Amino acid sequence: xxxxxxxxxxxxxxxxxxxxxxxxxxxxxxxxxxxxxxxxxxxxxxxxxxxxxxxxxxxxxxxxxxxxxxxxxxxxxxxxxxxxxxxxxxxxxxxxxxxxxxxxxxxxxxxxxxxxxxxxxxxxxxxxxxxxxxxxxxxxxxxxxxxxxxxxxxxxxxxxxxxxxxxxxxxxxxxxxxxxxxxxxxxxxxxxxxxxxxxxxxxxxxxxxxxxxxxxxxxxxxxxxxxxxxxxxxxxxxxxxxxxxxxxxxxxxxxxxxxxxxxxxxxxxxxxxxxxxxxxxxxxxxx
Amino acid sequence: xxxxxxxxxxxxxxxxxxxxxxxxxxxxxxxxxxxxxxxxxxxxxxxxxxxxxxxxxxxxxxxxxxxxxxxxxxxxxxxxxxxxxxxxxxxxxxxxxxxxxxxxxxxxxxxxxxxxxxxxxxxxxxxxxxxxxxxxxxxxxxxxxxxxxxxxxxxxxxxxxxxxxxxxxxxxxxxxxxxxxxxxxxxxxxxxxxxxxxxxxxxxxxxxxxxxxxxxxxxxxxxxxxxxxxxxxxxxxxxxxxxxxxxxxxxxxxxxxxxxxxxxxxxxxxxxxxxxxxxxxxxxxxxxxxxxxxxxxxxx
Numbered sequence: 001x002x003x004x005x006x007x008x009x010x011x012x013x014x015x016x017x018x019x020x021x022x023x024x025x026x027x028x029x030x031x032x033x034x035x036x037x038x039x040x041x042x043x044x045x046x047x048x049x050x051x052x053x054x055x056x057x058x059x060x061x062x063x064x065x066x067x068x069x070x071x072x073x074x075x076x077x078x079x080x081x082x083x084x085x086x087x088x089x090x091x092x093x094x095x096x097x098x099x100x101x102x103x104x105x106x107x108x109x110x111x112x113x114x115x116x117x118x119x120x121x122x123x124x125x126x127x128x129x130x131x132x133x134x135x136x137x138x139x140x141x142x143x144x145x146x147x148x149x150x151x152x153x154x155x156x157x158x159x160x161x162x163x164x165x166x167x168x169x170x171x172x173x174x175x176x177x178x179x180x181x182x183x184x185x186x187x188x189x190x191x192x193x194x195x196x197x198x199x200x201x202x203x204x205x206x207x208x209x210x211x212x213x214x215x216x217x218x219x220x221x222x223x224x225x226x227x228x229x230x231x232x233x234x235x236x237x238x239x240x241x242x243x244x245x246x247x248x249x250x251x252x253x254x255x256x257x258x259x260x261x262x263x264x265x266x267x268x269x270x271x272x273x274x275x276x277x278x279x280x281x282x283x284x285x286x287x
Numbered sequence: 288x289x290x291x292x293x294x295x296x297x298x299x300x301x302x303x304x305x306x307x308x309x310x311x312x313x314x315x316x317x318x319x320x321x322x323x324x325x326x327x328x329x330x331x332x333x334x335x336x337x338x339x340x341x342x343x344x345x346x347x348x349x350x351x352x353x354x355x356x357x358x359x360x361x362x363x364x365x366x367x368x369x370x371x372x373x374x375x376x377x378x379x380x381x382x383x384x385x386x387x388x389x390x391x392x393x394x395x396x397x398x399x400x401x402x403x404x405x406x407x408x409x410x411x412x413x414x415x416x417x418x419x420x421x422x423x424x425x426x427x428x429x430x431x432x433x434x435x436x437x438x439x440x441x442x443x444x445x446x447x448x449x450x451x452x453x454x455x456x457x458x459x460x461x462x463x464x465x466x467x468x469x470x471x472x473x474x475x476x477x478x479x480x481x482x483x484x485x486x487x488x489x490x491x492x493x494x495x496x497x498x499x500x501x502x503x504x505x506x507x508x509x510x511x512x513x514x515x516x517x518x519x520x521x522x523x524x525x526x527x528x529x530x531x532x533x534x535x536x537x538x539x540x541x542x543x544x545x546x547x548x549x550x551x552x553x554x555x556x557x558x559x560x561x562x563x564x565x566x567x568x569x570x571x572x573x574x575x576x577x578x579x580x581x582x583x584x585x586x587x
Binding site for chain 1: 419420421423424426427428429430431432433434436437439440442443444507511
């Protein structure tokens with residue numbers, strides 16, 4: 001995905017350093033290897049480091065978003081999670097930081113014509129002979145509402161009870177015994193990570209807002225951008241002071257060069273450590 | 288081939304009798320169904336509960352070869368689950384069988400290719416008869432839901448979208464029939480679905496569970512190379528709904544199914560009564576006597 005291993009590290013530097021200008025209390029949730037790389041080798045100055053993701057040692061690495069959802073569930077006070085490919089040049093408006101839920105943007109889609117493919121996931125998993133799906137997922141898939149996921153380049157909020165429920169449902173979907181045979185049939189899980197993270201989030205919000213007896217019936221989400229198109233409108237992103245290097249942007253040579261120059265100029269010590277760490281990793285891989 | 292009927296009395300007493308012009312018509316249909324079908328399939332069996340055995344065996348004296356009161360186990364089920372008695376009966380079979388609804392009369396034997404079928408049903412039905420998404424949305428309203436893998440798969444990947452009418456249903460592949468009926472019963476009884484069932488009007492959903500899940504299971508296992516039911520085949524008495532309603536075809540087969548509103552048609556009811564009175568006068572007299580006793584008891 002990244003132009004080089006070093007570019008992955010540059011993005012960590014730039015993400016932490018730009019975000020911590022506006023959010024001085026920072027935390028990293030990782031595993032032992034991640035802590036060794038980002039803390040010991042790169043010297044990134046997080047206020048708090050948890051190696052809670054060691055719990056995922058036996059999980060399929062194809063579930064790349066599972067570490068994020070695990071981290072959402074682990075939070076015990078209001079938070080905003082930033083992807084390490086998201087950079088924040090301006091502070092977020094109070095309206096967002098005070099929100100029950102905050103996310104990057106809603107992603108509307110039509111099933112069968114989108115990179116959100118809940119129907120493909122259902123087909124593959126059910127071919128394993130059993131399937132378990134969260135009630136919110138089943139309801140949202142069948143009730144006839146406009147379908148949307150929620151882009152989680154940033155995600156968090158103040159309603160930790162809702163966030164824990166949603167992330168519990170997402171984790172249960174991955175870990176449920178009924179789904180294991182089906183997951184093993186899923187050759188490429190990469191594109192399906194957005195379903196348990198981003199589609200299920202949309203489903204949980206829609207479901208609980210429409211259920212009068214739900215403890216989350218008043219749940220509200222506020223977005224940085226009101227749509228996918230707005231999130232990728234350069235003027236609007238500049239106005240918000242937000243950059244998110246999604247998907248193909250990570251491999252773009254021009255963007256990669258700008259990322260490297262920025263880190264080299266603004267964080268020269270970190271830049272040197274990135275080079276050292278990536279070459280050490282490269283050498284270790286070659287031996 | 289064994290001919291099997293089922294009668295769970297609880298839904299009949301609470302609401303199903305309203306689907307008939309009168310209770311007498313209901314009893315007449317039992318006589319005509321049993322008598323016409325047992326001519327071609329003399330090995331007959333009734334699966335019912337104690338009240339059903341009392342009515343059909345002790346009082347109406349229908350001479351079933353075998354009677355099981357296995358449906359006593361449904362004593363605490365919501366009668367709204369009206370077709371679960373059929374599903375329990377399918378699951379209980381230990382040898383090849385054909386289950387007949389009691390509103391179904393057979394004046395000729397079924398074609399041989401049907402009696403030898405792995406699985407058989409009356410006819411495929413079109414997509415617009417079924418609303419699986421309604422059931423999914425309703426059950427999940429309560430916060431948890433369990434669906435069979437076959438159901439989920441058929442909804443997104445099935446080669447067709449309709450169900451199968453089970454006025455007649457059965458076959459020789461008891462292992463498959465057992466699996467299908469087990470999945471249907473589980474959809475009704477699964478703990479995750481109980482809260483969702485409570486507020487739900489169940490009349491149509493019970494049709495979907497029996498008749499939509501059947502082709503879902505057939506199509507799912509037919510294409511699954513690793514399934515013990517891989518390649519399972521279903522044969523139909525009629526190729527389509529249109530085919531079933533062509534009177535020429537039904538007459539040629541000697542097949543009558545008083546489906547849905549036909550049970551309330553006065554002309555059909557009169558013809559059925561005349562037929563029973565003429566061909567089975569003793570049963571007819573017992574039927575009249577039973578109704579007279581019931582009415583007299585109701586007035587006292």
